[in-house]
Amino acid sequence: MLLDPLVQLARQTIEAWVRSGRLPQDPGVPVLPELRRPGACFVSLHRRGELRGCIGTLEPCHASLGAEIRENAVAACSRDRRFPPLEAGELQDLEVKVDVLSPLESVEGVSALDPRRFGVVVEDDAGRRGVLLPDLEGVDSPGQQLAIARRKAGIPGDEKIRIQRFTVERHT
Numbered sequence: 575m576l577l578d579p580l581v582q583l584a585r586q587t588i589e590a591w592v593r594s595g596r597l598p599q600d601p602g603v604p605v606l607p608e609l610r611r612p613g614a615c616f617v618s619l620h621r622r623g624e625l626r627g628c629i630g631t632l633e634p635c636h637a638s639l640g641a642e643i644r645e646n647a648v649a650a651c652s653r654d655r656r657f658p659p660l661e662a663g664e665l666q667d668l669e670v671k672v673d674v675l676s677p678l679e680s681v682e683g684v685s686a687l688d689p690r691r692f693g694v695v696v697e698d699d700a701g702r703r704g705v706l707l708p709d710l711e712g713v714d715s716p717g718q719q720l721a722i723a724r725r726k727a728g729i730p731g732d733e734k735i736r737i738q739r740f741t742v743e744r745h746t
């Protein structure tokens with residue numbers, strides 16, 4: 575089975591990092607035009623249906639999407655504070671997803687949200703920020719989506735927030 579080139583880049587980066595602690599010199603992925611432009615993305619890891627790591631950026635931090643994917647892939651497998659670093663024995667049944675984000679768009683209220691179509695960012699005046707990707711299993715309503723994003727940020731349910739939404743181009 576042929577892997578999506580973005581997923582292939584993330585997977586090869588993760589495998590090299592876990593096995594050697596270094597990035598591969600040549601990831602062996604075709605240099606597509608979309609990998610050359612800046613872009614924000616999330617790299618999500620799952621094993622046996624369970625989340626194993628997820629790290630991303632809301633705005634590009636590197637000169638290219640390819641560099642963004644590589645950095646987020648390393649972070650997802652080694653620096654997601656919710657999980658211990660990935661070990662070589664976990665690579666065999668690791669599922670990797672890459673979500674490329676659209677620019678953030680400010681919205682007013684839940685009527686502008688659809689958890690199947692839009693991811694969400696919530697932020698309070700203290701700078702606490704929570705992010706939730708779109709189309710996640712078990713997230714069926716905008717209210718539920720906002721509650722989860724608030725909880726991730728540690729923002730109480732009655733505190734005023736700013737809401738932004740985004741779409742993703744999902745690569746699996």
